[in-house]
Amino acid sequence: MSIARGITSRAHPLWFAYVLHRLSGLGLALFLPLHFWVLALAMTDPARLDGFLHLTEAGVMKLAEFGLVFLLAVHMFGGLRLMALEFLPWSPSQKTLAAGAAALSFLIAALFFLKAI
Amino acid sequence: MSPKTLKVTIDRGRCADGAQTVFDVPAYENQTVLDVVSWVQQNADPTLSYRFACRVGMCGSCAMMVNGVPRWTCRTHISKVLAGNEVTIGPLRNLPVIKDLAVDMDPFFDKWVAAEGVHHGELTRNDPIAAVNETSEGRTTANAGIECINCSVCYAACDTVAGNSDYLGPAALQRAWTLLNDAKDEGRLAILDAVSGSGGCHNCHSMGSCTLYCPNELDPMSAIAGLKRETAKSFFRKGR
Numbered sequence: 001m002s003i004a005r006g007i008t009s010r011a012h013p014l015w016f017a018y019v020l021h022r023l024s025g026l027g028l029a030l031f032l033p034l035h036f037w038v039l040a041l042a043m044t045d046p047a048r049l050d051g052f053l054h055l056t057e058a059g060v061m062k063l064a065e066f067g068l069v070f071l072l073a074v075h076m077f078g079g080l081r082l083m084a085l086e087f088l089p090w091s092p093s094q095k096t097l098a099a100g101a102a103a104l105s106f107l108i109a110a111l112f113f114l115k116a117i
Numbered sequence: 118m119s120p121k122t123l124k125v126t127i128d129r130g131r132c133a134d135g136a137q138t139v140f141d142v143p144a145y146e147n148q149t150v151l152d153v154v155s156w157v158q159q160n161a162d163p164t165l166s167y168r169f170a171c172r173v174g175m176c177g178s179c180a181m182m183v184n185g186v187p188r189w190t191c192r193t194h195i196s197k198v199l200a201g202n203e204v205t206i207g208p209l210r211n212l213p214v215i216k217d218l219a220v221d222m223d224p225f226f227d228k229w230v231a232a233e234g235v236h237h238g239e240l241t242r243n244d245p246i247a248a249v250n251e252t253s254e255g256r257t258t259a260n261a262g263i264e265c266i267n268c269s270v271c272y273a274a275c276d277t278v279a280g281n282s283d284y285l286g287p288a289a290l291q292r293a294w295t296l297l298n299d300a301k302d303e304g305r306l307a308i309l310d311a312v313s314g315s316g317g318c319h320n321c322h323s324m325g326s327c328t329l330y331c332p333n334e335l336d337p338m339s340a341i342a343g344l345k346r347e348t349a350k351s352f353f354r355k356g357r
Contacts, residue, residue, distance in 0.1 A: 010276065014325030014338075085323055086342040087349075 021078035024071045031068060121202065123195065125153055127165065128182070128207030129217045137162050150190035150198065151179050154206060154218065167218035174332065177268035181218050182207040187273035189332040210273040225269045225286070232285045233311040234292035237304025249300055259298040262291045262340050264333050271327035271337050283316035287327035287337035290318050294340035297347060309351050318344035 041049035055061055080102075084095055121144040129138055140157045151169055158165040169179035174192040181190050183198050184205055198204055212220035229235075240247065250256060271287035272278055278286050285293075293312050296302045312318045318341045327337040 010324070010326060012325065012329050014323065014329070015276075018322050018324045082323060086345050089343070089346065 017078065017081065020074055021082070024075040024078065027071045028075055031071075123153065123199065124203045125157060126203070126205040127154075127157065127218070128205060129165075130208065130214055136164060144195075144202070148195045150181070150183050150188065150193045150195055150204070150206065153195055153204070154181075154190065165218070166216040175266060177266035180209055180268040180270045180273065180332075182210055182273065187270040187330055189268055189270060192332060209269055211275065211278045212269065212273070220269075222269060224282075225272050225288070226267070228285045228289040228316075229267075229292055231311060231316070232289035232293040233304055233308040234289050234296065235304075237296070237302050237307060239303040247301060253300070255298040255300055258343070259295040262295040262335055262337070265291060265335060266333060268332065270330050270332055274326035274330040276324055276326065277320050277322055281316070281320055284320045285312070285316050285318075287321075287341065290321075290344055291335065291337040291340040294343050297344070309348055312344050313348040313352070318348060321345070 038049065038052055041052065056065070081099070084090075084098065088095065090098070122141045123144050125140045125142045127138050127140065129136055140161050142153050142156050142161075145152075151172065154165070154167050155169075158167065167179075167181070169191060170176040172179075172191045174189055177189070179190045180187060182188075183190065183193060184200060186198075187209060188198070190206075195204065206218065208214045208218050209220045212222065212225060215221050265288055267288065269288065271291075275284075275287055278284050290312060293308050296304060297308050321338070321341045323338055323342070325338050328335070328339070331337065
């Protein structure tokens, strides 16, 4: 009960943005050593690397890849958000407009890119 | 108004020692959280300790945690915070409790001084009074933060303060920011030095609870962002 009360006082968008940024950062930090270890297999044990790369065809790995890209995107935009929030002395409405424009451009560029590949 | 009663739980922490913590308080149409606490103290348990002075939102002494949220209790209507007919009232977070609802504000005020939240004047009484341009950018920026009543609501709301007892906190840093932008204050170097240390503005994670809960609708988070910009600029310029 007291924990739930503690959280209600923090349940607002900026606090969730902080938590999301922190958790995605932790997730990426856990992923990176694994990532480098698998890459290092190319030098130490190519056969094992091939076996591992076959795993990436599995549905569960596709899902994990989606999760990874999601973490990257969340963390990158979270970082951009923080820098805009702290280092651009703009008014909140200017920031909202800029964020909206950036999100829209990103969406259009991503759609174009998906169509191209 | 019908003779309804409110179920009021008062978090008395270690001080309780078997003292009553749940009270039935008569409900009135116009009743603030402070009125409820006062009713308990005057009619149910005279040993209940709490702090207040002006009752009109000027002195900043009656802040408490109300249902887990820091609030100025004298200007918070009970109907705004009731869950059903229940409410839980506790001492402010992040400060040592003296007894019941009264916390020791010393760490909070010490940090104002540590953040150089004091006037740094260079003129004497013999100098002419310097004119202040009310529409200048610096004055406008300073004005945005000067209505702070030192209630410590932002300090209690801040998770960074909870995690790092050296962190100066939103109120002290906001005062440093207003002084940095004050044409009459000559403490620029001292302020930048004080707010860029280990407990300084760069600890802030911009969670924004200070700005969300400030009863005077000030924006300490943006003030701290201003300090981050100024300290970063002075760092890259080397010499300040």
